[in-house]
Amino acid sequence: MQCFGKRIFTLVFLFMGAIASSAGAGEVSLPVSGQRLLAADEEPHNWLSYGRDYLEQRFSPLGQVNTETVSSLGLAWYFESDNHLGTETTPLVVDGVMYFTDAWSTAYAVDAATGAFIWKFDPHVPRAKSITACCGAINRGMAVWNNSLFLGTLDGRLVAIDRVSGTERWSVQTTDPEQAYSITGAPRVAKGLVYIGNGGSEFGTRGYVSAYDAETGEMRWRFHTIPGNPADGFENAAMEQAAATWNGQWWKYGGGGTVWDTIVYDPELDQLYIGVGNGAPHNRRLRSPGGGDNLFLSSVVALDPDTGEYLWHYQEVPAETWDYTATQQIALADIHWNGEVRKVIVHAPKAGFVYLIDRRDGELLSAEAYTTVSWASHYDMDSGRPVEVEGQDYDGESAFVFPSAMGGHNWHPMAYSPDTGYLYIPELDMGMPFDEISAPDYKHLKRHFNTGYKIGGEPASQRFTEAFMQHLPKASLLAWDVSRAKVAWKLPHPNVHNGGVLATAGSLVFQGTSDGRLLAVRADDGSVVWTFNTQNSVLPGPVTYAVDGEQYIAVAVGRGGVLTSNTGQNYHTGNPNNRIMAFKLKGNATLPAWVPPERPLPPARTAMREEDIAAGHQLFDRFCARCHGANAIGDGSVPDMRYLEPVWHENFQAVVLEGLMEQAGMPRFDDVLDAADVEKIHAFVIERAHEDLALRTETGWWADLKDELADLSARALAWFLRPAAQSGGDE
Known part of the structure; x- marks a missing residue:
């Protein structure tokens, strides 16, 4: 009887979805009630929340596109936004309408079958906010409840948008505007509450997550992830408990612990799980001299979703000191483990281990490395703690x-696919040097990340830097057998920082790449069965849905954010605008031809001394590199400084010191730089432009030999720096 009722329930929603998809753009047939979100798995034609349903597995039961039919998958439509600053959005699809976000926290609605524009919402984020946003003016998506969409903005607001008209219903400021908070993650909604965190650890903030009434915007509760100044009292017993694990005057540095991405509601256990970020400063000896685990940094914390009351936690990296956040996606699953079915959190965060955590009480079941790990040798399963190297x-x-x-x-x-039991991870196999610096009041070093270690090493040649970045880091799509806690297969990629993942009942896994491809691979062995040239990087995860009986695969396309701009990868000049691309079987749409703009010749070299150019390099690393790229090798989402048009060289001082382009998102730096500093930065930029020009115009055996020598040097350094004990692979 239960099975029959479930089928009837599914048919009802499929029927209502068909009505909605044929009703025309903007006509909403059913509010997205709490019951619909709880039963999201019964609406495979929709994508109702960030991870499709509350499990956040990003697995779809749709199978029309499968290993047998995928060869006929083609572009159905594309929608192009009005900027190219990068997109990380996961679209929502509700009854034939797609909702997604773009740079500067803008939101769009389009027809999910055709891509036809319905509305755009612009929250008018002040462009000067870009300087206190860690990682670009990007946004990862929205949540839906009844007839409202919920959007977090870069300047810390939570906005409710009418999903029919695209107009604002209410807006609340969730952060202190005087501090360097930002929001880039997607809100989550459950039980009539909207849950939202924030970013800002890099600038010395104190993390928290908040819950707001979905209808009114009234704040219901707030849970801080680390303690504040003990002299001010503690908000709750959890903060008093956490304070015993800190030392010194951590609150003066901010402390960190921002919840900048994952928030997951578990309807079966009625618990809310949050992933907590890194410390501020990252260097634990600066923020907490004298030691301590520094709860709840780098932890998964379970809260009461109605009150925000602390339930339990598991700290993945006690006293973290490498920026190992636990904010990466949390997936919920029931798996066979040691002869019994366990309700687990499956987590593969920055620290390099896949954690299996019993989601009832936070017990660690397993922690095994999925990539190269050198900071810890293993986890002691009796204590649940890592053994640091x-x-x-x-x-x-x-x-x-x-x-x-x-x-x-x-x-x-x-x-995560329940069909294969595999977790599909966009792996980044890459190390870096950590070199401690001393700073007595590091939080107040203006415009600088609150790390406690050097950002950027000694200057190196462009050829060596590019060879180093090409051959030392590795990236792959990695399939992790969850029940066996080991790698099942790897699909290597040529470049780092590839896109998110979608798994389907068609025995397929979809992933985009940073070099501009969308791939479909077999879920069981990782063999590539379909490829599409997207003309630009694909960073977020694809989604799938159905309209009028046809299955679509859709993904946002556009390079940007801190990861692609700081890897030293030399992409083509300029980017197409951000796009949403949707595919279906026998789709026959085409993209317009993309011809990158020509690279202008650089101005004449300056007469500045080598030591001043080197100083300009250091200033560039400190103030410019996080947007314009390591060693001035940009990704094209913001201007690559080596390819500036003459007008920008002529107005370099005005842009940097006077705010000539502030309204476009380029902040002014007259509070931290003077004219002499900017002249040195400009000289470095011009020098880099000439170095690049020389590389592009060299021909013959000498250029080939230098390429080979740089490649050999990078490989030798990679071998030298790589840990002796390899972890996380199947080698």
């Missing part, structure tokens, strides 16, 4: 550590 905490001596601060897996969504 001596010397990897860069205490008094620099260390080359795997994973890097960008993590073995960053924000790019993973997927």
